[in-house]
Amino acid sequence: MGPRRVIVAVADTGSLIHLEEADALDLLSTVDELVIPQTVYDELEVGDDPPTLSSIAHEVVRARQNLTQVDHSLDPGETAALNAAIGRDAVLLTDDLEARNVAEDENVEVYGSIGVIALAYTRGRTSKQEAADLMRALQRETSLFVTDAVIERGISLLQAEGH
Numbered sequence: 001m002g003p004r005r006v007i008v009a010v011a012d013t014g015s016l017i018h019l020e021e022a023d024a025l026d027l028l029s030t031v032d033e034l035v036i037p038q039t040v041y042d043e044l045e046v047g048d049d050p051p052t053l054s055s056i057a058h059e060v061v062r063a064r065q066n067l068t069q070v071d072h073s074l075d076p077g078e079t080a081a082l083n084a085a086i087g088r089d090a091v092l093l094t095d096d097l098e099a100r101n102v103a104e105d106e107n108v109e110v111y112g113s114i115g116v117i118a119l120a121y122t123r124g125r126t127s128k129q130e131a132a133d134l135m136r137a138l139q140r141e142t143s144l145f146v147t148d149a150v151i152e153r154g155i156s157l158l159q160a161e162g163h
Helices: 013-021 025-030 038-046 076-088 097-105 113-122 128-141 148-161
Strands: 008-011 033-037 059-061 091-093
Touching (some): 008 013, 008 076, 013 113, 076 091, 113 128, 113 148, 128 148
Parallel strands (some): 008 033, 033 059
16 A cells, blocks of 8 residues: 555535535545635635634635636636646535536546545545445535435445445
8 A cells, every 4th residue: 555645625615515514524624735715715704604614724825817717607716716726736625516527627636525525434534334424414414416326426435445
């Protein structure tokens, strides 16, 4: 087994909100470096009940614009997060399908909230059962629209890891 891969991740607003709604925001500390664009931070502050990020190590950055021809259907937070991810060769954390598609077109690796939970499991931060329960909570208890098939696929990935 080789050295563990270092993961730098840039979060958009939705992924932060969904993980908080599932009471799983602390799992973001599983990544090695968490970056939050100022635009995303500002969007969180405008919300009714913004996630509490004080207990998670993160860096707030101003994303450089125009690193990519970003699709105009993305909102400002998604655009800033994608630009920051491209500028840092980082993983984009998003649950938005359109942002995921644009990121993949730009060769940016993407993790959704389910991927963050799976990463926490593979890095020993949570048990298989806790991870499966959190994935199901994303569907039942959050504003994220996710199908049964997606949840079951995430849980099957936990089974494949076999810790």
